[in-house]
Amino acid sequence: MPNHDLSVIGLFVAADPVVKGVMILLVLASVICWAIVLDKAVALGRAKRQTQRFEAAVAEGADLDTADAPGLLATIAAAARREALDHDPGESRAATRDRLERAMRVAMVEELRRLDAHLPVLATVGSSAPFVGLFGTVWGIVHSFTAIAQSNDTSLAVVAPGIAEALFATAIGLVAAIPAVVAYNTLTGTLGRLSQRLSVAIGRLAGRMARERVVHLKAAE
Template sequence: MTLWGLFMQADWVVKTVMVLLLLASVYVWAIAFEKFTSLRKARAEADAFEDRFWSGGSLDELFRREGEQPNHPFAAVFSAGMREWRRSTQAGAGSMMVAGTKERVERAMGVTIQREMERLEKRMTFLANTGSAAPFIGLFGTVWGIMNSFTAIASMQNTNLAVVAPGIAEALFATAIGLIAAIPAVLIYNMLTSNLAKFAARMEGFAAEFGAILARQTEAAAAPGRPAPAPTPAAE
């Protein structure tokens, strides 16, 4: 009546259910490790980038250093906004440039935020599906095992508990494995969803502040006879 013994004597359908649930549980923990590590790295890179951004230096210089090949979400948002601002200010002039540039910059940064969040949220669907489906998959194995137990009772014409107990135990073991896979998946999914929402809000806040800086520079560039100054956070 050991756990290994219950697994070995189970029907092949119940064994398949157990193996699938165990593999799903391992993959859940692998996803959790990868996601928490990625988020911790992304937050550290965001802190370092914001320090450089608000240091008062030229954003043109910051764009030359990091914007051409961004390697983290905040740099990607900055690069998208700066690149669109440069294109728009070089192509337009006057009041039409102000309205059009602001809209295009915001759209470019919004699309980049969405793309970066999709990358960070990759494989989150598996956690949600495991959390919702694993108990029912385990229950299927349990029902199948209990059906086999009742079949054994009918064929042996013996209702002694010692006869049916192993079959019932292995059937309930499938439900236990389903819960082992589902409970961590639900908890991890909720934690990651909360952390990802906070990170997305932080990127949106940065994009709004950066967009305000570029909007003021665009208005200054649209004034007659005035060249576009290099954008800098000191304008805040």
């Protein structure tokens, strides 16, 4: 009776070429997903720190010092300053507030869109990897049954290794899909919360800048 290697490497080596291709594809997809997750985790950590600084600056009424904070905070602050310089002296306070808030929101959306880049890859892998693995399993089982029919031996010792090789593809698909789905939900949830926090801070900053403009105009009269 032949000895079958049921280790991870043994199952891969003994698998059908098509199943091997499915396994390699799933492993590559998993590696890509983890690279995206690590990159986005670092980027979102930086964005969260800048959001905290932005909220603190708005709450304290301080100027937005962006010299040492490139990225999200700098882009929003720069948009606010550019928009504040371009105004109509006869513009109402409400109109000024809306214009400033709109400019900062546009800048915020552009920055968050950069953070959102490549996240759909996680969703794609999370939704398709189990089915790709299942395809490998079905193909492997069909190949295994064909080999069993040719050998005229239906003993468990003959059937089990082929089935194990086929099911291994589904296992790899799940290993690739589960972290991708969890990471996608976590990262998109974090982005959503950052967007909400920034929107509140932007509204407050726009109101403060509009009030300061009215004060300056009255002082100049």
